[in-house]
Amino acid sequence: MRNQLATESLFALSQPGRRGAELPEADVPVKPLNELLPTAALAIEPTGLPEVTEPDIIRHFVNLSTLNMCVDTHFYPLGSCTMKYNPKRHERLASLPGIVDLHPYQNPSDLQGMLALLYETQEMLAEISGLPAVSLQPAAGAQGEFTALLTAKAYFEDRGEKRTKVLFPNSAHGTNPASAAIAGFDCVQLASSKAGLVDLEDLKANLDDQTAVFMVTNPNTLGLFEKDIKQIADMVHEVGGLVYIDGANMNAILGYTRPGDFGGDMMHYNVHKTFTGPHGAGGPGSGPIAVRDFLSDFLPGPVIKRNENAGENGDQYTLENPPKSIGRVRTFYGNIGIVVRGYCYLRTLGAKGLKAVSENAVLNANYLKAILKDVLPVPNGDLCMHEFVASASKIKAENGVTAMDIAKRLLDFGFHAPTVYFPLVVPEAIMVEPTETESKETLDAFAETIRKILQEDPEYLHQAPHSTAISRPDEVVAARHPILQCCEPQ
Ligand SMILES: Cc1ncc(COP(=O)(O)O)c(C=O)c1O
Structure with a gap:
């Protein structure tokens, strides 16, 4: 019965005249619809809504919600996708009125608290990665990859170099070659060694002055740490290329080692995995990127800056577009709701x-x-x-x-x-x-x-x-x- 109620559509339950609630006639003046709605909206043919009672609709959706498995109900060992438990305290904090009632079009002077939170998140992500410049804009890991590759492309173009190739091992997550292709690079897939690590010989054979970026997940998708990563980074740097660390597996190395320390020039985080933001089913994510100083001018804007001496209007935090920015990759400051949850996680754990x-x-x-x-x-x-x-x-x-x-x-x-x-x-x-x-x-x-x-x-x-x-x-x-x-x- 439970499954049937949930899997039938609400239209199947509909009976003419059933209502969720009966409200008394309004005793205040009511404006006609044509004064409330734009003309375009009035032109839409009403589709007809199911007519059901409140218990019908509540049972329908509550039952529907129980048909799927989620991390709150079941053990969820989904490798690579990292379904971490989402601490409920962070959900509550992210729903505080001071956070959810903000509007991104508000004047930055009115958003100083939120900008402080975002700035501190930038700083913490820089520290954890060992890469000093951060953009919170990308809305997922895959978009972080794409954004970083555009950043690298802008960097090479600025130097008058036209590098065409992005290399990655055959254990790479599918988003790596997809991001490279969408960013306009040729994709070169490398072999893995018997041990499941980057094959150094194959890497060497494919590195040349056309190599823009070598993308590698570390720990890799076999759950193994690429122990030769420093040597790999040196090899890539020797031909003038950049090393991209796919940070989807950062949850294995937090506080132990940093992409910036083992040779990475750019990386993305998956806040919705490593730092427990909820995700799944295509839900909102957050994939900030961190890059070396020499790439910071190309990052998408706005980035949040802290001014030691507050400016004319007294604002301590301001929004800045990096001088050679690739432009925006998402509206406003990124998926703030997820960033806030990540911030809470980082501050809680230290x-x-x-x-x-x-x-x-x-x-x-x-x-x-x-x-x-x-x-x-x-x-x-x-x-x-x-x-x-x-x-x-x-x-x-x-x-x-x-x-x-x-x-x-x-x-x-x-x-x-x-x-x-x-x-x-x-x-x-x-x-x-x-x-x-x-x-x-x-x-x-x-x-x-x-x-x-x-x-x-x-x-x-x-x-x-x-x-x-x-x-x-x-x-x-x-x-x-x-x-x-x-x-x-x-
Ligand atoms: C290794 C790796 N890279 C990149 C991604 C893409 O991240 P997102 O799903 O946030 O786009 C994933 C996602 O599972 C991943 O496991």
């Missing part, structure tokens, strides 16, 4: 707390890897960082059970599935990222469930999940031809 976050993330991943390794072997690396990539290829060869079957069956047991089939360099990949907040009991229960699943009838597993509202949607059709329903179906 330097010591951030280090502990990384320690626990790495500990949890290694614990889970160790207790699963006899049934789910990990082809690359002895110790992992915050996540590990196991392979189900032996299981598939033995009884036909795939990574997808295991992932889908986990849903029946109340666990969100790990990431599967990424990175592409591992066959039948199962990429697990437990994150730092999970208890030993949860990790043990997850491992126990995987063992139980592997004992089950392969035929039964091919049909899993068995308890969810939808079993196995055709994901390609769902992504490419979504059927959106916002009004009465014809």
